[in-house]
Amino acid sequence: MKYRLYQQARNLSWEVIRDCKINCFPVNLGAICRHYEIKTIPYSKFTLWDMVDPLAKKGDGFSLKFEEQYYIIFNDYVNNLGRIRFTIAHEVGHILLGHVESITFYRNSEIDSNTNEEEAQANIFARDLLMPAAVLSALHVHSPKEIATLCNISMQSAGIRAQRLAVLNKRGCFQMHPLERGAVKEFAPYIEKMNK
Secondary structure: OOHHHHHHHHHHHHHHHHHOOOOOOOOOHHHHHHHOOEEEEEHHHOOOHHHOOHHHHHOOEEEEEEOOEEEEEEOOOOOOHHHHHHHHHHHHHHHHOOOOOOOOEEEOOOOOOOOOHHHHHHHHHHHHHHOOHHHHHHOOOOOHHHHHHHHOOOHHHHHHHHHHHHHHHHHOOOOOOHHHHHHHHHHHHHHHHHOO
8 A cells, every 4th residue: 555545634634633523442433433423223123235235234234325425334243342443434534535426445454455445545534533542552551452342343453553553662653743632632631531
């Protein structure tokens, strides 16, 4: 993936944290969807299946635009709330990154795609929105289990985040970007409370 696209997704996650005043874990996805006027519908209540690619029904969720309204349709038959949360964040990423103007995206994996830059971007956005590295580091949270519990996400996503967090902790390059500093500032009272 081009670094420019990585930066765009990462920076957007920090902007969303700031703009939606996200200040604690687990990140409130309902507040984010309300802020951006994105409607969410579970598969069990979705009735317009003939409008979307049939493969979408087999996935974790998808996003679409219909009559100027954005929707996230998520698979509520998945028996893992953390995975559902990552799917919703991933689809928010597609919408806010401008991917959902003419194409419906559907998600089938928590692992970054090496072949589809838009899918990889949406995964980076979701990862950095739900598990901002600088905040986790400030909380001294490192293991996949700690991350999964604190952020209410799946162990698979937490494992991916823990691997990247270990690299970032070695570098010690947190809060170099003003948007990241802004995201950490939103969490500052929470970090202080949790570290007592």
